Amino acid sequence: MLSWEPDLRTASIQREVPREPLCERAWVEVDLSALAYNIRQLKSLLAPKTALMAVVKADAYGHGAVTVAETVLQHGATWLGVATIPEGIALREAGIEAPILVLGATYSPEQIRAIAHWQLQATLGSPKQALVFSETLSDMSQPQPLPVHIKLDTGMSRLGTPWQQAIAFVQLVERLPHLKIASIYSHLATADSPDPTIMRLQQERFEAAIAQLQATGIALPRLHLANSAATLTDANLHYDLVRVGLAMYGLYPAPHLQTVVDLKPALQVKARVTQVKTIQPGTGVSYSHKFVADREMTIAVVGIGYADGVPRNLSNQLTGLIRGRRVRQLGAVTMDQLMVDVTDIPHLEAGEVVTLLGQDGRDRITADDWATTLGTISWEILCGFKHRLPRVAVGQS
Missing domain, CATH: 2.40.37.10 (Lyase, Ornithine Decarboxylase; Chain A, domain 1)
Known part of the structure; x- marks a missing residue:
């Protein structure tokens, strides 16, 4: 048995409003109809070829990952994004079969074996990480290559290989056995800013890396760059897939994006x-x-x-x-x-x-009201509600 065991208690949600004593004190209500509405609204912004990844890390920003995932997959999301391997395992244990991308760093043999066993998909951010993946998978009876997603750093200065090294990195991964490149992606640092200068610079760097790959004859896989803010900002940022978190839960990444589409807090x-x-x-x-x-x-x-x-x-x-x-x-x-x-x-x-x-x-x-008072962001507010508060589903999914 693998040691990566999910804590389903922190990834579940009550299906109906519970009676006393469960709600005698305090609880979080999650409106499934609002989630469904938000997904449909966001899908209306996308071209038919562009898929929507629902980011359900941090127990779906405090909303309850399993039920959120089930709901949004029914209404147009086709991918799920998590930060950690246990988050992905919890979704698999709940019977969810959609592709799940682990957005966070994974590098140990134990983590890699868990990813393969639970049919998750990994982010690769460095050549060293790719080599460890290939070596570990060589020791396993892995019938199919493991889908991996190449992360390029275009200006976030977080995970990822520098965009200038994209050719060498992609060529290395293509040569390694047991790995199959499922996508190439990057992450925007300032997409929620009214000033698009840095966002456009990151997009130009991403495009330059892609053009260089094409010039060498590399067949491009799926491409993605947009988070919630970029999804609401410009269709040219959508590519083959968008990764939507905050907007799916009914909140806007920035005030200037509130007129783009109608969203309902869930x-x-x-x-x-x-x-x-x-x-x-x-x-x-x-x-x-x-x-x-x-x-x-x-x-x-x-x-x-x-x-x-x-x-x-x-x-x-x-x-x-x-x-x-x-x-x-x-x-x-x-x-x-x-x-x-x-x-x-x-x-x-x-x-x-x-x-x-x-x-x-x-x-x-609203969470924005709290965030403004505290000088923080609504993401932090949503993720701060602890799991001794039952998550209670209301509305129809």
Whole structure:
């Protein structure tokens, strides 16, 4: 048995809204109909020849990788992208047969054997890595060559061989036994910027490498360059495949891309009120008393905290929605709980639902709202919700 065993608990999602006690405290809702809608919207931007890879790494950006993958594959995605081998194994264990590209670095014989065993596809970023792959596969009874994807560094300065060395790298991999080049790709560093200068430079470098390969008579495999931002920016960046992450989950990589296509956020974070109490003027709330009441107030304790993924740095800046009305969070966010001002919400009882992210009535709080307050990006917010929060599927896929 290989040692690469998936943790299916972190890659699964409840199929229906569970009853008490599973959701007595806090949970993440994932709208499968929104995911399906987003995939159809993104597919409408692509030429028929261009495939869509759904990037489901980091447990599908916190949405639940298995169910997200099943949903998007039903609605037009044909490839899946993961960061690690265990992420790919979890999808295979769930019965998913679509091609899965491991976008992260893999280089040890144990990793290579796992990739081959689970029929995953690897990214090759250096000649040394390619040699280790070929040598390891030579020791295995591998009936078919392993599909590998050549990564060129055109300016991200992360994984990949420098684009100027594309010919030598591709020729080496072509000569090695047990390997078959499935694609050549690169990654854009600034596709979400309104200034396209660096993105265009990277595209020019990618095109130059491809032209050099063609001039030597190398038959080109599948080509891909675009992430979500590039997919929304320019059809000339689409090539044979686009790798879509954030946009698939209903968020825009940058404000200037919001008019390109309509997307629906798929994730909501909800928690229940666990206690309601009245406090008097001068009463401190939470650790360090960073909030002190200046009047008589009704406050509600809510069963979610920073151990669930609500950043402590949002303390005294966070808002929530109860009965469609916005309420202010008070004091320090604690590990498992936080407090909100519900003075203006009459007859509130324990068990009522507070929406921390998502829509309630006409009001909505987004991951972008949190990210702006924290000076970070929405990707980090989505990936921060911990797995003690059940993932609950809503909507029809």
